[in-house]
Amino acid sequence: MKPASRAGAFFTQTWRQLPFFLWLIALWMLLWGQFTWLAFLTGLVAAVVVTRVFRLPPVELSGRVNPVYGVAFLVEFIVWLVIGSLTVAWQVIDPRRVPRAAIIGVPMVVDDDLIMTHTGVTASLIPGSLVVDTDRDRRILYIHVIGVDSDEAVEKQREQVLRWEQRIVMAVGSGAQVEQVRAARAARLARQRADAARSGGQA
Template sequence: MTTQTRELARAVWRQLPFFVWLVALWMLLWGQFTMLAAVTGVIVAVFVTRVFRLPAVELSGRVNLWWLFVFVAEFLVALVVGSLTVAWQVLDPRRYPGTAVIAVPMVTEDDLIMTHVAVTASLIPGSLIVDIDRDRHVLYLHVLGVRNDADLERQRAAVQHWEGRLVRAVGSRAQVAAMRAERTDAV
């Protein structure tokens, strides 16, 4: 195998998860998991990756299946709890659910991890990303159910918790070490 062939194989291998994600996203958008949806998804993914050339995103090359399972399980629980909490806040006539815009500093400097954290936080009912400061690595969220400073800190801790789970699941070893160092410094 020549050096050029090896480089091409590495480039394809690095981009394969994104290609598979585009096909899965296409199938999810159509709500069909059929062979036709998969084939058209591949065609659309090839078209999108060739026409809209984006800079290559470097993955850490590491996926910890245990922490990925923990992340998905906690996320599903958070979806249910968040939905019930927001529903209760809407239906409770005695109280107005307080709102706030909070800044949440991130430990990692990786754009992909920051994006995953932002999407996760926005998908859980009760919070929505309103801005991201890439230079300072800060997420700004609009959150519901805030009545005091303790609620603000709880919301910040929740977003930082998602960052920790994502770093453990798909972050590089350096990011995991930085996360552990930050957590021990905070204690």
Template sequence: MRSRRDVLRALWRQLPFFVWLVALWMLLWQQLTVLSLLTGIVAAVFVTRVFRLPPVQLSGRLNLLYGVVFVVAFLADVVRGSLIVAAQVLDLRRQPGAAIIAVPLRTDDDLIMSHTAVTASLIPGSLILEADRDRRILYLHVIGVRSNTDLERQRRSVLAWERRIVQAVGSPAQLVQVGVRPAEGASR
């Protein structure tokens, strides 16, 4: 039998996902009203009680500085990627070139893998085709590839996103896996 303290600790750990479900509900309805908040809470309770998923273990660490770095870098890459793709489309002299690449990730965490995959897909010019969970490999379709140097640049870009995500929310062990000393990026 679980103690009351264990139950409260489990609920506290799941709170970010519950809040995310409510926010997602409000975004889907495109309303920031009290009614959408209340129906979002009802929907989140329903989803979390009916669809029992294994609890996601968060690292318990959030580095706001690296979170801001991630958001700023992401927005800059979205703008940069949009401009590059637009230029490739408008350049009628040559085809942009495309490839499917495999990017082996360094961390062994489903949440980090999911965040990395979503981030890579949201940046124009690349799209996740498959995520091999067992081998920790993301397969991407990328455009604007003309050489092996371009392929390696794309791989390094995905690994840089993994590193930024780990620096923002990863555990000290994950920081080591992506090549960051915990003292550099482990502050709470």
């Protein structure tokens, strides 16, 4: 391969990996809970080490970015950080009851390693939930959640994780993945309406 072709291929690969590179920096800052220049620079070093020293196969991105859904994801994430922190704090200091915990399995809709990883990281960053295991073959995230005391609470937590997956796909997923999550959400809503109708009829 000619030097010019090699340089062009390197530039193309670097450009395609830029969103993933920036996500690593943002993830580093979120994990440390600091949005400072020091956190940015140390995250930059960590991202360089991860992407250049540990030579993993390149991550194939969809090439699609929707800034509107990206901002919506960030806003909702920040809101849930606050809600999760307040909820966990109240569960700790509430003398009336000891918070119960559960490990729930959440089947992912999209068969994509990067989307699954981002969904798991997002769920783990929300106080009160933590990914403890993954089943890559069956696309299932196993999440430890505190404060669940009913089947309805479990389903609510499962729906929240699927919502994170949908938000991420809408922001950076491919067109086919967007259609997948939309169809899956429509199917879940139809199932919930059918269950509610059956419950109302039995009552």
